[in-house]
Amino acid sequence: MSTDYRPMWKEMGLDLEAHDALLGVLGPLYEQTFTKQPNRPAGMKYFDFVMSEVHGLRIKELMDAKKAGRKVVGSFCTFVPEELVLALDGVMVGLCAGTEFATAEAEKLLPRNTCALIKGAFGFALARVCPYLAASDVVVGENTCDGKKKGYEIFKDLVPRLHIVDLPQTKSAEGRALMRAEFKRFGIYLEKLTGKKLTAEVLKKGIATVNAKRSAMHRLAKLRAADPAPISGLDGLLANQVYFYDDPARFTGSVNKICDELEQRIERHEGVAPKGTPRILISGCPMAVPNWKLPTIIEKTGAVIVGEESCVGARGTQQLTVDTGRTLDELMDAIVDRYLKIDCAIFTPNTSRVEHVLSMAKELGAQGVIHYGLQFCSPYQIEAGPVEKRLEKEGVPTLRIDTDYGQEDVGQIQTRVEAFVERLRG
């Protein structure tokens, strides 16, 4: 970062010392994970810049937006409808939960066997090191898994405002009605917060912005089907991670620019790894910044990741919201239809997910799937068994890795990943 943001961070109430410590780890970790990758697309420089300013310039933008009267809405989940936030001229940001921070403090409030993502969110809040959280006018909690649902009951005391969106557990008509009512209630909440009126006209604009962002990600995802892979899995994941932080229109433009570059690469048969490199699809729990542990191991082993069936990935960006509705009600219905399709493991049954994994593996030319389960994430860890069985039955070799943010099992994971890649090579 070129500018001194310390006065801004101080004003926001961050713990400067702890925040320095965090940045002192993040910066070098990013450098070592991303910048030394061979043959990176030039367009990734944009993401290098975004990441170098992720606690700097982007936060300043948020603070400026607030000064201009816009509201910042923080969220931890892809179920929070960004369309509504943008329609009311708000800014939506993903909140920090991708690494261990102040775990001991978090464990004073949470049992030890809580997943690392929830613990991370608590740690960041308790240690006052997440500027996105500090900038948020409201945090939206969603009743997804038990850990989050119960966690929010405690988390509400750590933030000035928490709005809970209840979510269904089935994709039934009753489930849909619940989501519809909850999204409506969220819209009313946002109207109060922003002092603006939700109309069909503004909602259409919100939908258009988010759809454009998703379309750019779809384009990127499709280009990764090429062999040789035009972009590394780490960089593909990074784009999916930055999706949650960046200004949507600028992000969309940058991703499309990278796609232009990748198209030229593909035409020249150029890639980040030689043609024929084993190709892997990741499926499972979300990987929030800076959780790059498993992809780093996989790509160091000499395989290339061609997609992420994850909330931070294809599951999160999968469908567009149909924008043809004319009334506010029709548009709200379309939004609910779109979000109800998310193949999250909180749904029972969630059979569409494995079909999506299978179709992704096929379309992206992945020879194998690595299922990533976050330790203590019951929904995904339990679903992993049937998913693995089905994939193997369909002839897609699958490896299950259950881990957390700690580094002590890197050796064991590496062994398993290497053996899996050997298996793919035959």
Added chain:
Amino acid sequence: MRSAGIDIGSRAIKLVLAVDGQVVHRAVEDTGSDPLAVCRRLLDGLRYDRITGTGYGRHLFKEHWPGAEVISEIKAVAVGAAALIPGCRTIIDIGGQDSKAISLDPAGKVQKFVMNDRCAAGTGQFLEMMATALAYTREEFMAAARRAPRAQKLSSMCSVFAQSEVVSLIARGASKEEMALGVHQSIASRTAALAGGVPVEAPVVFTGGCAHNECLGSMISAEVKYPLRVPESPQTVAALGCALYGVADGR
């Protein structure tokens, strides 16, 4: 062709030298705290045309032995076991800190494998810790287990918890021999559960340092309902796999 294979495990380093696919030399030494020094000692004065490493220390080894290749333990054990027991379809391997189950297709190719997670429950380490808690040597431990008329059930799979469980059982006057059998039983059950993650078919081969423990072998066999075949030097199967890797039909 003189081909060396070295398996740098968590507890022991194993070396095999093969000349045209025939084993001419085998050596095993404790890993200790300086695995590279042990590797140097084991390889001192040895002539070979190629060398392949595996085990925990494989990447460290590769950094220090230019020209060395590395393969995963899974592949190494698979190649070694298939060479020793032709037609081998399943491998159960229990080493110092790892346990794994590997399923091979009829051509000897790895078709599925599972490995224990980060903890050492159900591995040689667990066995050793429990033996120490019961004040047995390795040999006495197995013999004591075999003498026991019944097993004292241990409910804990975690090495740390199991140790305190053993301590409290001792305090309640439980039979040491029955506890020894209980420890073997708990590893056997855990191993069988692990093996349930792959298709188990005969012949099933039992490898790794723990395959020296016949009591454990017979209990695992009862759990997986297949006879286990233990090769002559079960601890060096992965090192053998390395020595044969890339030579003749070692894949």
